[in-house]
Amino acid sequence: MTMAESTAATESSHEVHHHKEPDFWSKYVFSTDHKMIGMQYMFTGIVMALIGGYMAYVFRMQLAYPGEHVPGFGTVTPLAYNSLITNHGAIMIFWVAMPILIAALGNFLIPLMIGCDDMVFPRINRLSYQIFLISVIVLISSFFVPGGGFGGAWTAYPPLSAQSQYNLTPFGAPLWLLAVALEFVAFLLGGINFITTTMNARAKGMKMYDIPIMVWMIVIASLLFMASVGPLIAGAVMLLFDQTLGTTFYNPENGGDPVLWQHLFWFFGHPEVYVVLLPAMGAVAEVICVFSRKKLFAYKTILYTTFATGILSFFVWAHHQFIAGIDPRMAHVFTVTTVIISIPIAEMLFCYIATLFGGSIELRTPMLFALAFLAEFLIGGVTGIYLGSSGMDIYFHDTYFVLAHFHYTFFPIAIIGFFTSIYYWFPKMFGRMMNETWGKIHFWGTIIPFNCIFLPLFVLGMAGQHRRIYNFKNFPDLATPDLHNLRIFATWSAVVMLVFQIPFMINFMVSIFRGKKAGKNPWKANTLEWTAPSPPPHGNFKELPVVYRPPYEYSVPGREKDYWPQNEPN
Amino acid sequence: MAFTAPLATARSATDIPTGRLATWWVVVSEIVIFGGLVVCYIMFRLHHTDWAEHASHTSTTAGAFNTFVLLTSSLFIVLAHQAASARDLKKAFRYIWFTIGGGCIFLVVKSIEWTNEISHGYTLFTNNFWSFYYVTTGLHGLHVIAGMVIMAIISIGVKKGEHLPRVEYIGIYWHFVDIVWLFLFPLFYIAK
Numbered sequence: 019m020t021m022a023e024s025t026a027a028t029e030s031s032h033e034v035h036h037h038k039e040p041d042f043w044s045k046y047v048f049s050t051d052h053k054m055i056g057m058q059y060m061f062t063g064i065v066m067a068l069i070g071g072y073m074a075y076v077f078r079m080q081l082a083y084p085g086e087h088v089p090g091f092g093t094v095t096p097l098a099y100n101s102l103i104t105n106h107g108a109i110m111i112f113w114v115a116m117p118i119l120i121a122a123l124g125n126f127l128i129p130l131m132i133g134c135d136d137m138v139f140p141r142i143n144r145l146s147y148q149i150f151l152i153s154v155i156v157l158i159s160s161f162f163v164p165g166g167g168f169g170g171a172w173t174a175y176p177p178l179s180a181q182s183q184y185n186l187t188p189f190g191a192p193l194w195l196l197a198v199a200l201e202f203v204a205f206l207l208g209g210i211n212f213i214t215t216t217m218n219a220r221a222k223g224m225k226m227y228d229i230p231i232m233v234w235m236i237v238i239a240s241l242l243f244m245a246s247v248g249p250l251i252a253g254a255v256m257l258l259f260d261q262t263l264g265t266t267f268y269n270p271e272n273g274g275d276p277v278l279w280q281h282l283f284w285f286f287g288h289p290e291v292y293v294v295l296l297p298a299m300g301a302v303a304e305v306i307c308v309f310s311r312k313k314l315f316a317y318k319t320i321l322y323t324t325f326a327t328g329i330l331s332f333f334v335w336a337h338h339q340f341i342a343g344i345d346p347r348m349a350h351v352f353t354v355t356t357v358i359i360s361i362p363i364a365e366m367l368f369c370y371i372a373t374l375f376g377g378s379i380e381l382r383t384p385m386l387f388a389l390a391f392l393a394e395f396l397i398g399g400v401t402g403i404y405l406g407s408s409g410m411d412i413y414f415h416d417t418y419f420v421l422a423h424f425h426y427t428f429f430p431i432a433i434i435g436f437f438t439s440i441y442y443w444f445p446k447m448f449g450r451m452m453n454e455t456w457g458k459i460h461f462w463g464t465i466i467p468f469n470c471i472f473l474p475l476f477v478l479g480m481a482g483q484h485r486r487i488y489n490f491k492n493f494p495d496l497a498t499p500d501l502h503n504l505r506i507f508a509t510w511s512a513v514v515m516l517v518f519q520i521p522f523m524i525n526f527m528v529s530i531f532r533g534k535k536a537g538k539n540p541w542k543a544n545t546l547e548w549t550a551p552s553p554p555p556h557g558n559f560k561e562l563p564v565v566y567r568p569p570y571e572y573s574v575p576g577r578e579k580d581y582w583p584q585n586e587p588n
Numbered sequence: 589m590a591f592t593a594p595l596a597t598a599r600s601a602t603d604i605p606t607g608r609l610a611t612w613w614v615v616v617s618e619i620v621i622f623g624g625l626v627v628c629y630i631m632f633r634l635h636h637t638d639w640a641e642h643a644s645h646t647s648t649t650a651g652a653f654n655t656f657v658l659l660t661s662s663l664f665i666v667l668a669h670q671a672a673s674a675r676d677l678k679k680a681f682r683y684i685w686f687t688i689g690g691g692c693i694f695l696v697v698k699s700i701e702w703t704n705e706i707s708h709g710y711t712l713f714t715n716n717f718w719s720f721y722y723v724t725t726g727l728h729g730l731h732v733i734a735g736m737v738i739m740a741i742i743s744i745g746v747k748k749g750e751h752l753p754r755v756e757y758i759g760i761y762w763h764f765v766d767i768v769w770l771f772l773f774p775l776f777y778i779a780k
Contacts, residue, residue, distance in 0.1 A: 050591065129596060134594070134595065134596040134599060135594045135595050135596055136594035136595075136596050137594070137596060138594075138596045138597045138599075138606045138610075139597070139606075139610065140591075140593075140594060141591065206617050209613075209617075210610055210613045210614060210617070211610075213613055214606055214609050214610045214613065215596060217601065217602050217604075217609060218596075218599055218600050218601050218602055218604070218606045218609060219596035219597075219599040219601065219606075220599070220601045224601075244613065244616060244617045244620070245616070245620055246620070247617075247620070248617060248618075248619070248620025248621035248622075248623060248624050249620060249621070249623065249624025249625075249627070249628075250624070251621050251624070252621055252622075252624040252625040252628070252727075253624065253628075255723065255727070256628075256719075256723065259712075259719070259723065263712065263713075264713060265712060265713060265716075265719045265723075266713075266715075266716060266719070267716060267719060267720075272715065272716070273636060273715060273716050274716055275632070278628060278631075282624060282628070285624075557594075562595070
């Protein structure tokens with residue numbers, strides 16, 4: 019009997035599992051259920067986002083009111099400031115964007131969207147979260163060791179990161195590096211699971227082009243991560259040896275090369291942008307199809323542009339290093355590749371806009387966030403073209419222009435992308451609807467202050483404000499009232515944005531217990547997760563679905579209903 | 589609570605068993621780790637002609653012997669796979685332990701080499717050549733140890749006739765470890 023036949027045989031005899039009700043520990047803590055692991059990743063990510071947001075609040079207050087007492091923290095010392103900005107960056111990327119966008123959504127959605135009962139390796143999945151949790155504990159404990167948390171910037175360039183007489187965090191630095199390395203291992207394990215599950219465990223009848231874009235995006239992101247992180251793991255081991263044992267891989271005095279780290283870091287770091295971008299793009303694709311009741315424009319083109327972006331992302335890394343002493347001829351090459359990579363991404367955005375064109379658009383909260391993603395990410399993308407040109411970058415490098423550009427890409431990805439997904443999939447996750455009005459209040463309270471924070475920072479960057487300055491009062495050129503008022507404005511906008519997260523938290527918690535019952539398919543969507551009960555039980559489907567058509571058959575002419583679920587025979 | 593594998597694990601839309609597929613993806617992620625390390629070493633080596641002098645202190649004979657040992661152990665794991673496919677459990681068990689034996693010989697030779705070099709004053713801190721040498725071959729050695737441990741665990745299953753496809757999967761991994769050595773041997777032992 020071949021593999022396929024035996025699978026068919028087991029599945030035809032498959033009835034609803036009659037597991038005995040698991041106890042608290044095996045249900046919530048040591049669960050192998052993909053949905054529970056997804057939740058664990060999501061809640062850990064939210065907690066880390068609160069920590070990262072708190073850090074941003076503290077150092078923004080220091081920048082607006084240098085040396086003054088910050089409510090809820092105290093006086094920010096230079097050492098604390100370094101540690102805050104370093105860990106804010108690292109936390110938001112490695113412990114918020116990654117776990118929420120890839121791990122939480124990937125774990126929760128992949129088996130549901132491809133119509134199977136779990137990941138192919140549930141125990142490896144659990145191990146992945148446990149390693150991730152250890153990395154979180156290591157990172158948080160690094161704040162409390164002598165010298166405090168690592169203060170060598172999230173990019174950890176040597177010699178600043180390699181020698182404790184420079185970064186002044188002898189224990190924080192190696193712990194930070196260890197935490198990052200553990201986090202990478204966790205996501206490698208998770209990624210292997212995602213890719214294998216999607217390749218092998220799809221529902222009967224689901225062909226390559228019947229896979230929802232969301233799943234494609236998570237899989238391609240996992241592939242990118244897998245192919246780019248290796249050199250940095252090797253590099254991190256080398257840096258750890260430099261820090262703790264005294265080897266000299268990155269020390270020029272003994273024949274080492276500090277720029278080597280920059281190459282290894284950005285060879286990973288640039289694909290990493292796309293690793294977190296793609297799942298957000300996937301979520302937005304699902305949402306705009308459902309809320310404009312239209313077929314996704316150019317499904318295959320979106321897929322091909324994603325592949326093109328993925329491949330190109332391995333050839334752009336040195337655009338982070340234009341002033342690191344690389345050969346100007348190489349700078350030209352990387353300028354060209356960087357400008358080329360904007361083409362597939364722009365094409366993707368055009369496909370999304372074309373999907374909206376002529377649709378019957380319904381502005382529910384997830385749709386608002388999806389539209390905001392397109393608009394805000396566009397600003398991030400366009401300012402990226404300035405920075406990708408080596409001539410411009412020599413002036414802009416390490417200024418707040420870079421910082422604002424970066425936040426205009428990562429904020430839409432990590433925060434708006436997350437809110438798009440959570441408002442859209444919340445009914446599936448918890449079986450209840452979130453409150454629309456509060457959702458809209460949260461939306462405007464997030465998007466308007468976001469722009470008020472970072473638009474002034476573009477202006478400050480163009481005025482020459484350097485990124486890593488503790489107190490601008492020490493620089494008379496930068497301490498003028500004009501510039502300083504912009505800083506204060508940005509800080510208060512950040513405070514307002516953080517305050518507007520409170521309605522979200524309340525809405526989220528209250529809706530879990532008190533929201534309106536959602537039913538199976540509240541949004542009238544086509545993809546398979548909406549055919550499972552909400553919330554899906556252990557094993558997901560009463561009867562494993564069979565797929566008959568692509569995922570985006572909305573408003574098909576001649577049909578009574580304007581949607582056509584993937585699993586309906588006709 | 590006893591763990592029951594989900595139906596997903598048994599599915600095979602690609603007609604490739606899930607375990608084999610996952611093993612290949614593990615190999616892919618390992619290739620980039622070793623790839624990064626080896627490329628760093630090569631870039632340094634091109635800029636430091638003086639490293640040839642240091643490289644001449646590594647023992648080509650020991651390296652060549654170890655290459656032979658690893659290649660032979662790879663043959664054994666192939667034979668173990670063949671025996672497992674034919675459900676000849678005793679033979680498969682024996683060949684797995686021959687492979688583990690090969691790994692042991694490799695590690696013994698390696699530790700004699702390292703002892704020799706360290707006693708001649710070439711340590712991790714002598715210069716970057718030696719740093720790369722110890723880190724790269726050390727990382728490879730850890731992979732050898734990991735492979736041996738996993739093989740020992742698999743051999744228990746083989747004895748009971750359970751999880752026989754795992755012999756093939758560990759074979760893929762063992763070949764990968766072998767091939768990494770085929771890159772490290774010329775880079776650290778032959779090029780002088």
